[in-house]
Structures are given as structure tokens and as C-alpha cells.
Amino acid sequence: HSPAKLNEGKTKQIFELPDQPGLVLVQSMDQITAGNAVRKDQMEGKAAIANRTTSSVFKLLQESGIKTAFVKQHSDTAFVAARCEMIPIEWVCRRVATGSFLKRNPGVKEGYRFSPLKMEMFFKDDANNDPQWSEEQLLAAKFSLAGLAIGQCEVDVMNRSTVAIFEILEKSWATQSCTLVDMKIEFGVNVTTQEIVLADVIDNDSWRLWPAGDRSQQKDKQVYRDLKEVTPEAMQVVKRNFEWVSERVKLLLERQASGRVVVLMGSTSDLAHCEKIRKACTSYGIPCILRVTSAHKGPDETLRIKAEYEGDSVSTVFVAVAGRSNGLGPVMSGNTAYPVINCPPLTPDWGAQDVWSSLRMPSGLGCSTILSPEAAAQFAAQIFGLTDHLVWSRLRASMLNTWVSLKLADQKLQACSL
Numbered sequence: 001h002s003p004a005k006l007n008e009g010k011t012k013q014i015f016e017l018p019d020q021p022g023l024v025l026v027q028s029m030d031q032i033t034a035g036n037a038v039r040k041d042q043m044e045g046k047a048a049i050a051n052r053t054t055s056s057v058f059k060l061l062q063e064s065g066i067k068t069a070f071v072k073q074h075s076d077t078a079f080v081a082a083r084c085e086m087i088p089i090e091w092v093c094r095r096v097a098t099g100s101f102l103k104r105n106p107g108v109k110e111g112y113r114f115s116p117l118k119m120e121m122f123f124k125d126d127a128n129n130d131p132q133w134s135e136e137q138l139l140a141a142k143f144s145l146a147g148l149a150i151g152q153c154e155v156d157v158m159n160r161s162t163v164a165i166f167e168i169l170e171k172s173w174a175t176q177s178c179t180l181v182d183m184k185i186e187f188g189v190n191v192t193t194q195e196i197v198l199a200d201v202i203d204n205d206s207w208r209l210w211p212a213g214d215r216s217q218q219k220d221k222q223v224y225r226d227l228k229e230v231t232p233e234a235m236q237v238v239k240r241n242f243e244w245v246s247e248r249v250k251l252l253l254e255r256q257a258s259g260r261v262v263v264l265m266g267s268t269s270d271l272a273h274c275e276k277i278r279k280a281c282t283s284y285g286i287p288c289i290l291r292v293t294s295a296h297k298g299p300d301e302t303l304r305i306k307a308e309y310e311g312d313s314v315s316t317v318f319v320a321v322a323g324r325s326n327g328l329g330p331v332m333s334g335n336t337a338y339p340v341i342n343c344p345p346l347t348p349d350w351g352a353q354d355v356w357s358s359l360r361m362p363s364g365l366g367c368s369t370i371l372s373p374e375a376a377a378q379f380a381a382q383i384f385g386l387t388d389h390l391v392w393s394r395l396r397a398s399m400l401n402t403w404v405s406l407k408l409a410d411q412k413l414q415a416c417s418l
């Protein structure tokens with residue numbers, strides 16, 4: 001028997017998965033619409049392209065730590081997602097002024113750069129052409145979805161999440177020399193967990209992309225909206241553009257630079273401390289190698305190990321873990337151009353004195369000192385994040401998730417004390 005259709009829109013159908021009640025199948029259709037379906041053409045293969053785009057983008061965001069409805073690819077044209085009740089708002093985020101923003105804000109020149117990002121929201125109401133809403137209007141609507149009331153906290157979470165999602169996609173597209181001009185997304189409430197998650201899809205229709213920041217080379221759906229006449233040739237151009245994006249979008253998942261953290265410990269008594277550094281590095285997707293060496297007792301070995309990691313052109317951040325007198329970090333720092341982070345495991349008895357061996361340096365040394373092993377790994381990640389968008393995205397998502405948990409913790413505490 002065929003699974004029940006839960007919903008059908010202009011571009012996709014949603015099916016129940018009978019054996020997995022918390023999940024749905026999101027099926028794209030070979031149809032492209034613009035101007036709220038006034039213009040509607042079939043484009044063969046569009047569904048498959050859209051599927052690839054959504055899958056890659058959601059995978060990128062998911063792996064970064066953004067909460068999304070996406071679960072896994074199912075077929076050429078469909079993916080499995082957490083079943084959501086959709087919040088009927090389109091969140092729009094803009095870096096560069098263009099399109100409808102210029103019409104609604106006469107006088108602003110195309111190309112004006114928003115920093116911070118410009119946020120707008122639109123109520124999804126086809127009959128009224130999706131009117132723009134203020135935050136106050138959204139609050140006044142008192143939506144409740146999957147048992148979750150959409151109040152100030154939920155609105156703030158969506159607003160913040162949209163900014164983080166935009167920044168991650170913007171950084172990722174920059175690796176392909178492509179400017180993410182603007183983006184629109186939707187959130188749903190996961191019916192199982194009542195969490196707000198990024199849902200629906202992100203495909204060509206969801207953003208404007210300008211290769212090399214050049215509007216004339218735009219690869220997004222605007223090409224289709226701008227067509228004066230829909231001819232087979234014109235549709236081929238649109239399709240080729242879509243394919244251009246879906247090919248590029250796969251590259252967003254690829255690491256641009258290779259890097260590693262090498263933790264040097266003075267003795268294996270510091271192994272537990274070092275394992276914490278390794279674990280945190282792994283959470284950012286950074287390989288981490290542990291070595292034992294003492295700059296006091298075996299300086300020749302310390303320098304030999306250093307040379308080993310300088311010799312293969314893989315970018316390296318060294319972390320020096322040495323208690324009591326930290327000779328290791330400063331000796332490394334004085335002899336390599338790679339960054340060195342001191343992460344001394346301080347003991348309660350002499351720690352306050354020992355820390356000075358990591359802080360007070362001879363001139364010409366640039367090593368930093370971070371006491372928490374997790375924070376040392378985070379700092380190393382921030383160094384790699386300068387050139388590796390995948391690491392940067394995990395840092396950015398983690399910042400968002402911390403902000404959201406604080407917000408939810410406060411909300412819970414307020415509710416309890418009422």
C-alpha cells in the first residue's frame with residue numbers, strides 16, 4: 001500500500017512513513033514556480049537537482065551542529081526528515097540589498113551591504129502575497145505548533161538561528177568565490193521533541209548567489225523570474241544554472257585546508273588532560289596527535305619531533321602540556337613558526353607559582369596560555385577556522401547552541417519561579 005500523503009504544496013509532497021511515526025518523506029516535484037505559482041513550468045530533472053542541493057546544504061549545516069529536520073537522503077528526489085509542524089513564517093536574511101528590499105525601501109541603492117545582517121520576516125499567506133510582518137505581529141498571532149507556543153523566546157531563537165545559518169552558508173560559498181546575497185528559510189517544530197529546527201528545504205529557490213559578487217553571473221532562481229518569455233532555450237539556461245549550483249554545493253562539504261593539532265606532553269602522567277584536548281579537537285573535526293617529550297630531559301627529541309611535523313606542509317598547531325616548570329611550550333615557541341599553545345595541568349599545591357613558567361616569556365616568543373584543555377582545543381580550532389570553513393561553521397553553530405541553551409535555561413527558571 002502507498003503511504004498517506006500528509007501535505008502537498010507547489011513544489012513538494014510530504015508522505016507519512018508508517019513504520020517511523022516521527023519521520024516524513026519530503027518528495028520534490030519537477031516543477032518550478034515564481035510569483036506565487038502564477039508562472040509554472042515543468043523542468044525535467046529539477047527535482048533531482050533540488051534534492052541534491054537540499055541534501056548537501058542540510059548535511060553541511062547538520063554536521064556543523066545546527067539543528068535541522070533533515071535525517072537522510074532517500075532517493076534521487078526525496079529525503080527523510082523529522083516530522084514538523086511548520087511555523088508559517090519565511091525568515092529572510094540579507095547581506096546585500098537587492099530585489100524586493102529595494103522596492104520596499106526606495107532610495108537604497110542595489111549593492112548596499114548590511115553589517116550586521118538585515119533580518120526580515122514574511123507571513124506565509126499566498127492569498128495576501130506573503131505580507132511582511134514585524135516581530136510584534138508574530139507575537140500577536142499567538143501561534144502554537146506541536147504544543148509549543150511561539151512567544152518572544154521562540155522568536156529570538158529563530159532570529160538568531162537564521163543569522164548563524166546565513167553566516168555558515170556565506171562562509172561556505174565564499175570558498176567557491178560566490179557571494180551569498182540573501183536567503184530565506186523556514187522553521188518547524190519537531191513533533192517528537194518540540195524543538196525549533198530548520199525545516200522545509202534550502203534549494204536554488206532559497207537564495208541569491210552571485211559568483212565573484214557579480215550580479216550579472218547570478219546562478220539563482222532570479223534568472224527564471226527575470227525571463228521575459230519561457231522558451232525551451234531559456235529553460236535550458238535556468239537548468240544549467242541549477243546544475244551549476246548543485247555541483248558547487250557538493251564542494252561546500254569538502255575541507256579546503258588540512259590541519260592538525262599536535263599535543264606534546266612532558267610525561268604520561270598528563271595523559272588524561274591531553275585526552276580532553278584530543279576529544280575537543282575531534283568535535284571540531286580536527287585530527288589530534290599525542291606525543292611524549294620533555295624539553296628539559298630530552299631537548300634533542302623535542303626538536304626532532306618538531307621537525308617531523310614541520311616537514312610535511314600540513315598546518316600544525318602545537319599544544320604544550322607540562323606541569324611544574326613548563327619548558328616545553330617556550331622551547332617549542334622559540335624554534336617554530338607554527339603557533340604554540342601552553343596548556344599546563346596545574347596542581348592545587350604549586351599551581352599559582354607554576355603558571356608563571358607559561359606566562360612570563362623571554363622576548364621574541366609568542367606562545368599563548370590557556371588553562372582549560374577544552375578551551376585550548378577551541379583556540380586551536382579558531383586558528384584553523386580562519387582558513388577552514390568547516391571548522392569555522394562548527395564554532396559558529398556551537399556559539400548559537402550555547403546562546404539558545406542559556407535562553408531556554410532562563411525561560412525554564414522563570415517559569416518555575418512564577
Ligand SMILES: Nc1ncnc2c1ncn2[C@@H]1O[C@H](COP(=O)(O)OP(=O)(O)OP(=O)(O)O)[C@@H](O)[C@H]1O
Binds near residue numbers: 009
Ligand atoms: N519536515 C516537514 N514536516 C512536515 N511538513 C513539512 C516538512 N517540510 C516541509 N513541510 C511542508 O510541506 C508543504 C509542502 O511544501 P511546498 O514548499 O511544496 O509548499 P508550498 O506550495 O511552497 O507552500 P508553502 O507556501 O507552505 O511553502 C509545506 O506546507 C511545507 O511547509
Ligand SMILES: *[C@@H]1O[C@H](CO)[C@@H](O)[C@H](O)[C@H]1NC(C)=O
Binds near residue numbers: 067068083
Ligand atoms: C526530532 O525528531 C526526531 C525523530 O522524530 C529525533 O530523532 C530528533 O533527534 C529530533 N530532534 C532534532 C533536532 O531533529
Ligand SMILES: *[C@@H]1O[C@H](CO)[C@@H](O)[C@H](O)[C@H]1NC(C)=O
Binds near residue numbers: 119134159
Ligand atoms: C532580529 O533581531 C535583531 C537583533 O536583536 C532585531 O534588530 C530585529 O528586529 C529582529 N528581526 C526580526 C525580523 O524579528
Ligand SMILES: *[C@@H]1O[C@H](CO)[C@@H](O)[C@H](O)[C@H]1NC(C)=O
Binds near residue numbers: 050203
Ligand atoms: C538552482 O540550483 C541549481 C543547482 O541546483 C543552479 O544551477 C540553478 O541556477 C538554480 N536555479 C535557479 C532557477 O535558481
Ligand SMILES: CC(=O)N[C@H]1CO[C@H](CO)[C@@H](O)[C@@H]1O
Binds near residue numbers: 056077
Ligand atoms: C538517489 C539520488 O541520486 N539522490 C541524490 C540526492 O542528493 C544526494 C546528495 O547530493 C545524493 O547523495 C543522492 O545520490
Ligand SMILES: [Mg+2]
Binds near residue numbers: 009011200
Ligand atoms: Mg514552500
